[in-house]
Protein backbone atom coordinates (compact mmCIF):
# COMPACT_ATOMS: atom_id res chain seq x y z
CA UNK A 1 0.00 0.00 0.00
CA UNK A 2 2.71 2.48 1.00
CA UNK A 3 5.35 1.13 -1.33
CA UNK A 4 7.16 3.94 -3.14
CA UNK A 5 7.50 4.00 -6.90
CA UNK A 6 11.21 4.65 -6.48
CA UNK A 7 11.71 1.37 -4.71
CA UNK A 8 9.94 -0.55 -7.45
CA UNK A 9 12.21 1.04 -10.03
CA UNK A 10 15.27 0.06 -8.07
CA UNK A 11 14.07 -3.53 -7.80
CA UNK A 12 13.39 -3.72 -11.50
CA UNK A 13 16.83 -2.39 -12.30
CA UNK A 14 18.72 -4.68 -9.97
CA UNK A 15 16.79 -7.81 -10.80
CA UNK A 16 16.61 -7.36 -14.55
CA UNK A 17 19.80 -9.29 -15.19
CA UNK A 18 19.46 -12.24 -12.88
CA UNK A 19 17.09 -15.06 -12.07
CA UNK A 20 18.40 -15.24 -8.53
CA UNK A 21 18.49 -12.85 -5.62
CA UNK A 22 21.06 -12.56 -2.84
CA UNK A 23 20.62 -10.79 0.45
CA UNK A 24 22.96 -11.50 3.32
CA UNK A 25 23.10 -15.26 3.75
CA UNK A 26 19.98 -15.95 1.74
CA UNK A 27 19.94 -16.87 -1.92
CA UNK A 28 16.72 -17.32 -3.83
CA UNK A 29 16.82 -19.11 -7.15
CA UNK A 30 14.30 -19.56 -9.93
CA UNK A 31 11.34 -17.66 -8.47
CA UNK A 32 8.16 -18.05 -10.51
CA UNK A 33 4.45 -17.67 -10.19
CA UNK A 34 1.69 -19.36 -12.08
CA UNK A 35 -0.03 -17.41 -14.83
CA UNK A 36 -3.46 -16.35 -13.63
CA UNK A 37 -6.57 -14.76 -15.04
CA UNK A 38 -8.02 -11.89 -13.06
CA UNK A 39 -10.77 -14.26 -11.96
CA UNK A 40 -8.22 -16.34 -10.06
CA UNK A 41 -8.52 -15.83 -6.33
CA UNK A 42 -4.97 -16.92 -5.67
CA UNK A 43 -1.93 -18.34 -7.42
CA UNK A 44 1.10 -20.23 -6.17
CA UNK A 45 4.56 -18.71 -5.92
CA UNK A 46 7.54 -21.05 -6.12
CA UNK A 47 11.30 -20.81 -5.62
CA UNK A 48 14.25 -22.34 -3.80
CA UNK A 49 15.42 -20.41 -0.74
CA UNK A 50 18.95 -21.33 0.35
CA UNK A 51 20.44 -20.33 3.69
CA UNK A 52 24.22 -20.07 3.51
CA UNK A 53 24.54 -18.70 7.03
CA UNK A 54 25.38 -20.29 10.37
CA UNK A 55 22.02 -19.38 11.91
CA UNK A 56 18.67 -20.71 10.83
CA UNK A 57 16.48 -18.30 8.89
CA UNK A 58 12.78 -18.10 9.51
CA UNK A 59 10.57 -16.79 6.71
CA UNK A 60 7.62 -15.13 8.40
CA UNK A 61 5.83 -13.60 5.46
CA UNK A 62 5.96 -11.94 2.08
CA UNK A 63 4.32 -9.17 0.16
CA UNK A 64 3.85 -8.18 -3.45
CA UNK A 65 2.56 -5.04 -5.11
CA UNK A 66 0.76 -7.34 -7.59
CA UNK A 67 -1.32 -9.05 -4.92
CA UNK A 68 -3.41 -7.82 -2.04
CA UNK A 69 -2.08 -10.45 0.32
CA UNK A 70 0.55 -13.19 0.48
CA UNK A 71 0.35 -16.21 2.77
CA UNK A 72 2.72 -19.09 3.50
CA UNK A 73 1.08 -22.39 2.60
CA UNK A 74 1.89 -26.06 2.51
CA UNK A 75 0.02 -28.63 0.47
CA UNK A 76 -0.41 -31.72 2.62
CA UNK A 77 -2.19 -35.03 2.30
CA UNK A 78 -5.33 -35.46 4.39
CA UNK A 79 -6.61 -38.98 3.82
CA UNK A 80 -7.07 -39.17 0.05
CA UNK A 81 -7.19 -35.41 -0.35
CA UNK A 82 -4.46 -32.89 -0.95
CA UNK A 83 -5.27 -29.72 0.97
CA UNK A 84 -3.48 -26.44 1.51
CA UNK A 85 -2.76 -25.31 5.03
CA UNK A 86 -1.48 -21.92 6.13
CA UNK A 87 1.83 -21.93 7.98
CA UNK A 88 3.07 -19.23 10.36
CA UNK A 89 6.58 -19.53 8.96
CA UNK A 90 9.02 -21.61 6.94
CA UNK A 91 12.20 -22.51 8.82
CA UNK A 92 15.33 -22.77 6.67
CA UNK A 93 18.13 -24.49 8.59
CA UNK A 94 21.72 -23.30 8.54
CA UNK A 95 23.31 -24.41 5.26
CA UNK A 96 19.96 -25.83 4.25
CA UNK A 97 17.20 -24.84 1.92
CA UNK A 98 13.46 -24.63 1.55
CA UNK A 99 12.09 -25.77 -1.76
CA UNK A 100 8.82 -24.08 -2.65
CA UNK A 101 7.27 -26.18 -5.40
CA UNK A 102 3.85 -27.31 -6.63
CA UNK A 103 2.43 -29.89 -4.26
CA UNK A 104 4.42 -28.70 -1.24
CA UNK A 105 5.51 -25.46 0.37
CA UNK A 106 4.50 -22.36 -1.55
CA UNK A 107 3.65 -18.72 -1.34
CA UNK A 108 -0.08 -18.21 -1.79
CA UNK A 109 -0.47 -14.96 -3.69
CA UNK A 110 -4.00 -13.80 -3.07
CA UNK A 111 -6.21 -11.43 -5.08
CA UNK A 112 -4.11 -10.32 -8.05
CA UNK A 113 -4.56 -6.62 -8.82
CA UNK A 114 -4.34 -7.33 -12.56
CA UNK A 115 -4.12 -10.41 -14.79
CA UNK A 116 -0.64 -11.93 -14.92
CA UNK A 117 0.54 -13.02 -18.33
CA UNK A 118 3.29 -15.48 -19.11
CA UNK A 119 6.68 -13.78 -19.23
CA UNK A 120 5.70 -10.87 -17.01
CA UNK A 121 7.36 -10.43 -13.63
CA UNK A 122 5.84 -10.04 -10.22
CA UNK A 123 7.89 -8.33 -7.50
CA UNK A 124 7.94 -10.21 -4.21
CA UNK A 125 9.55 -9.21 -0.93
CA UNK A 126 10.36 -12.05 1.46
CA UNK A 127 10.38 -11.08 5.13
CA UNK A 128 12.45 -12.94 7.70
CA UNK A 129 12.12 -13.07 11.47
CA UNK A 130 15.48 -11.36 12.00
CA UNK A 131 14.25 -8.31 10.10
CA UNK A 132 16.04 -9.14 6.88
CA UNK A 133 14.15 -8.84 3.62
CA UNK A 134 14.88 -10.30 0.20
CA UNK A 135 13.45 -8.57 -2.84
CA UNK A 136 13.03 -10.55 -6.03
CA UNK A 137 11.03 -10.71 -9.20
CA UNK A 138 9.18 -13.89 -9.97
CA UNK A 139 8.63 -14.79 -13.61
CA UNK A 140 5.09 -15.61 -14.61
CA UNK A 141 4.84 -19.05 -16.19
CA UNK A 142 1.96 -21.12 -17.41
CA UNK A 143 3.06 -24.08 -15.35
CA UNK A 144 1.25 -27.37 -15.44
CA UNK A 145 -1.70 -27.88 -13.19
CA UNK A 146 -0.47 -29.49 -10.00
CA UNK A 147 -0.88 -33.22 -10.05
CA UNK A 148 -2.35 -33.82 -6.64
CA UNK A 149 -1.89 -37.58 -6.81
CA UNK A 150 1.87 -37.40 -7.17
CA UNK A 151 3.93 -35.51 -4.62
CA UNK A 152 6.87 -35.60 -7.00
CA UNK A 153 4.95 -33.79 -9.72
CA UNK A 154 7.16 -30.74 -9.21
CA UNK A 155 10.07 -32.59 -10.74
CA UNK A 156 8.45 -32.20 -14.12
CA UNK A 157 9.27 -28.50 -13.81
CA UNK A 158 13.00 -29.19 -14.03
CA UNK A 159 14.51 -28.21 -17.31
CA UNK A 160 11.65 -25.85 -18.06
CA UNK A 161 13.54 -23.04 -16.37
CA UNK A 162 15.51 -21.53 -19.20
CA UNK A 163 14.28 -20.26 -22.49
CA UNK A 164 17.20 -20.71 -24.86
CA UNK A 165 17.85 -17.87 -27.24
CA UNK A 166 15.70 -15.36 -25.40
CA UNK A 167 17.85 -12.54 -24.06
Ligand SMILES: [Cu+2]
Nearest residue numbers: 073084107108
Ligand atom coordinates in the same frame (compact mmCIF):
# COMPACT_ATOMS: atom_id res chain seq x y z
CU1 LIG B 1 -1.88 -22.31 -1.10
